[in-house]
Amino acid sequence: MRLSLVLPVALIVLLSVVQFPTVHSQSPQLIPQQGFGLNRSASLTVKIVFLGITPDELNSTYLKRNVTVPPLKYQTILAGPLNTGVIFSFNYQLVFADNSTVSSFARYLSSIQREENTFSGPLTPSGLVNPYFTNSSTLSMAQNYFYDADKVESWLGSNMTLFGGNPVSGYTLFVADLHSYKIPSFNYTEYQNYVTPCRPCTPQAVQAHYYNRTVTDPDLGLVMYRHFMTGWGGSSRFYYMDLSAGPSYWTNELPVQVASQLRGISTSNYYGKLWMSKFVGSYVYGAVNNLFAPDQLYPVNYSQNYNLQLFVLDNRTAAEMSQGPQLTATINETMIQQNLASLVPFAGVTVHIKFANVTDYPGLAAIMANATTSLRDLISGRPIVDGDLVYNWFTTSGLGHITNFINVTRTTSTIDVPAFLFAFKGNYTFGVPVKEDIGSPNIYGTFGGEALGDMVLIGLSQQADFTIGNNSTYGQGGKGAGFTHDAIHELGHMMGLNHPFIYDLTEDFTNTVMGYYAYSLNFSQFDRDSILRGVNDELLSFALQALSTTQNTLFNAGDISMANQNIAKAENLYNTMDYAGAVQYSLAAAEDASAAQQLANSAISPALVFSLIGVAIGTAIGILLGYLLFRRSRPAGVQYNRCPTCQQPLRWDPAQMRWYCDRCQKPV
Ligand SMILES: [Zn+2]
Ligand SMILES: [Zn+2]
Numbered sequence: 329m330r331l332s333l334v335l336p337v338a339l340i341v342l343l344s345v346v347q348f349p350t351v352h353s354q355s356p357q358l359i360p361q362q363g364f365g366l367n368r369s370a371s372l373t374v375k376i377v378f379l380g381i382t383p384d385e386l387n388s389t390y391l392k393r394n395v396t397v398p399p400l401k402y403q404t405i406l407a408g409p410l411n412t413g414v415i416f417s418f419n420y421q422l423v424f425a426d427n428s429t430v431s432s433f434a435r436y437l438s439s440i441q442r443e444e445n446t447f448s449g450p451l452t453p454s455g456l457v458n459p460y461f462t463n464s465s466t467l468s469m470a471q472n473y474f475y476d477a478d479k480v481e482s483w484l485g486s487n488m489t490l491f492g493g494n495p496v497s498g499y500t501l502f503v504a505d506l507h508s509y510k511i512p513s514f515n516y517t518e519y520q521n522y523v524t525p526c527r528p529c530t531p532q533a534v535q536a537h538y539y540n541r542t543v544t545d546p547d548l549g550l551v552m553y554r555h556f557m558t559g560w561g562g563s564s565r566f567y568y569m570d571l572s573a574g575p576s577y578w579t580n581e582l583p584v585q586v587a588s589q590l591r592g593i594s595t596s597n598y599y600g601k602l603w604m605s606k607f608v609g610s611y612v613y614g615a616v617n618n619l620f621a622p623d624q625l626y627p628v629n630y631s632q633n634y635n636l637q638l639f640v641l642d643n644r645t646a647a648e649m650s651q652g653p654q655l656t657a658t659i660n661e662t663m664i665q666q667n668l669a670s671l672v673p674f675a676g677v678t679v680h681i682k683f684a685n686v687t688d689y690p691g692l693a694a695i696m697a698n699a700t701t702s703l704r705d706l707i708s709g710r711p712i713v714d715g716d717l718v719y720n721w722f723t724t725s726g727l728g729h730i731t732n733f734i735n736v737t738r739t740t741s742t743i744d745v746p747a748f749l750f751a752f753k754g755n756y757t758f759g760v761p762v763k764e765d766i767g768s769p770n771i772y773g774t775f776g777g778e779a780l781g782d783m784v785l786i787g788l789s790q791q792a793d794f795t796i797g798n799n800s801t802y803g804q805g806g807k808g809a810g811f812t813h814d815a816i817h818e819l820g821h822m823m824g825l826n827h828p829f830i831y832d833l834t835e836d837f838t839n840t841v842m843g844y845y846a847y848s849l850n851f852s853q854f855d856r857d858s859i860l861r862g863v864n865d866e867l868l869s870f871a872l873q874a875l876s877t878t879q880n881t882l883f884n885a886g887d888i889s890m891a892n893q894n895i896a897k898a899e900n901l902y903n904t905m906d907y908a909g910a911v912q913y914s915l916a917a918a919e920d921a922s923a924a925q926q927l928a929n930s931a932i933s934p935a936l937v938f939s940l941i942g943v944a945i946g947t948a949i950g951i952l953l954g955y956l957l958f959r960r961s962r963p964a965g966v967q968y969n970r971c972p973t974c975q976q977p978l979r980w981d982p983a984q985m986r987w988y989c990d991r992c993q994k995p996v
Contacts, residue, residue, distance in 0.1 A: 367872045368414045373498030375421040377491045380505040385595040386604040392420045396609030404623040414865045416621045434509035442474045454803030459577035468531035473512045477539040477560035499620045500566035507572040507585045516589035543847045547810025562839035562852030579833040614832025619854040628824035628862025631743040633676040638747045643686040648790045658810035671859045674911040695721040705774045712759030747784035758787035777814045779821030816841045860907035867914035874921035884924035891920035
């Protein structure tokens with residue numbers, strides 16, 4: 329019962345190729361950085377603003393301890409080298425909003441409150457159900473109270489001064505408990521009534537509150553309701569979570585007032601305060617690891633241009649093609665360009681979309697026919713197109729037919745990102761073989777899209793996506809969902825972003841296209857910070873490593889000095905979170921350091937030069953001459969690293985943490 333209610337949402341979420349289970353465990357203690365070759369550290373303040381939680385309900389010292397919240401985190405890369413060499417250290421600041429501030433916030437919530445009762449099943453086929461409360465033997469009615477998530481976020485954003493503003497370098501986390509502020513909340517008695525099995529029972533009513541939003545697919549107009557959130561944020565550098573909200577079926581986390589009574593906790597005694605600190609800390613842990621210092625999925629790579637090459641390939645039946653929608657209506661080039669450009673403001677972002685029929689490519693048509701199986705996914709009941717077979721046909725580590733479509737370059741001047749987007753017939757979906765019990769349902773058996781590192785694959789279908797509004801659970805005839813949302817999501821992975829719910833599910837309620845639940849089209853401020861930090865980290869790490877292995881000579885002293893000045897400028901901006909402004913200095917530092925390294929390795933040694941110009945001329949003139957002879961001329965525009973042997977633009981190789989020449993097949 330519950331599963332089928334989850335499905336309308338589950339069907340349109342995406343699975344990344346790298347699928348990590350949700351981890352609730354605490355981070356292990358980190359080993360001090362010596363010996364790991366780390367060369368940069370950055371400090372981030374995490375300002376926790378409590379709304380409705382008072383200092384005497386918890387133990388602030390215990391909350392800030394390393395056993396409760398993470399003290400440090402490497403900038404991890406999940407698919408690639410382990411980390412970037414950057415380590416973040418977190419300073420926790422606790423602020424307790426006064427009673428009148430919390431009261432005025434609660435009054436604001438009441439003023440935008442919407443109420444809707446739900447029952448164990450929908451009253452109409454497309455009627456609302458709270459998927460957490462579907463047990464007809466114990467539930468008479470769920471009284472749901474909804475607050476518009478965007479309005480709540482903008483109230484907090486415009487009242488930041490009440491809480492002392494955002495840290496100069498860091499993020500604000502609002503942690504609310506509003507159950508004693510006249511916000512209708514799920515309580516322990518209702519919980520007991522609902523979960524206690526009894527026969528016969530008198531079904532009882534429950535109350536709960538949530539944050540909600542309504543979104544519309546930009547291509548085909550399907551309206552989607554996202555009712556059951558317990559947190560929200562991402563438009564700027566703060567996140568809001570309400571521990572008294574819920575329970576939400578999406579996270580399965582109990583509100584604090586229920587969880588504490590379930591454990592028999594009283595915050596008036598010593599242990600109760602420790603328990604409360606740990607409870608809050610486990611949410612802080614999620615926000616820090618998912619949002620404030622998230623993992624990178626792939627290494628973030630600097631380039632002057634990001635060139636997104638999308639091939640939208642129609643594999644529908646002739647009847648479906650004439651039924652519509654037309655392929656060109658299923659994707660929005662402008663929206664993809666604008667959102668990806670928001671991640672890399674220092675670079676050019678171009679999007680090229682080519683529309684074609686699969687039959688235009690006979691080889692592709694043949695492999696698609698092979699991959700289109702009669703196997704069915706056991707959860708959704710949908711037939712499977714074998715994604716691995718299709719990927720193998722394209723990838724250069726397989727049959728390599730991607731070269732029929734695009735010659736991919738990855739250099740500091742251009743990074744090409746190829747994507748193949750399929751329109752399947754019927755309700756086909758991409759699927760992959762799984763080693764688990766193939767007779768039992770497995771949520772990892774199918775995917776809407778995947779970011780594979782060298783390309784994106786997306787598969788949507790006529791029935792389950794483009795015309796899904798015709799389905800009675802939607803009741804929106806003629807409406808559907810197109811490629812744009814999924815394309816931005818997968819391209820976000822290719823840029824390096826991960827999902828925001830790896831460490832805790834609450835942060836899936838974030839205003840970002842990288843989540844599953846919210847169906848946002850835009851990236852969050854956390855995403856933008858993560859990418860721009862990553863770009864600076866890459867360039868600065870290179871500069872620092874190059875300088876540390878370069879001998880200071882007569883000829884490169886100028887470059888070394890320039891590199892150090894640019895590093896200092898970049899770090900200053902980085903430390904005030906002007907990550908976008910820092911990029912030009914990080915880039916200049918990398919170029920200067922690279923030049924210094926090349927000069928130090930030059931075949932003409934200082935000794936030889938000295939003998940040529942004669943010792944009598946003296947050191948001062950020698951330095952000047954050396955500088956004039958060997959100083960690079962610096963053009964007015966931005967210069968990019970080129971191979972000293974062949975002058976090809978260099979590619980940053982994150983695995984080796986150095987520049988690599990693809991033509992000469994060697995690192996520089
Ligand atoms: Zn994903
Ligand atoms: Zn070369």
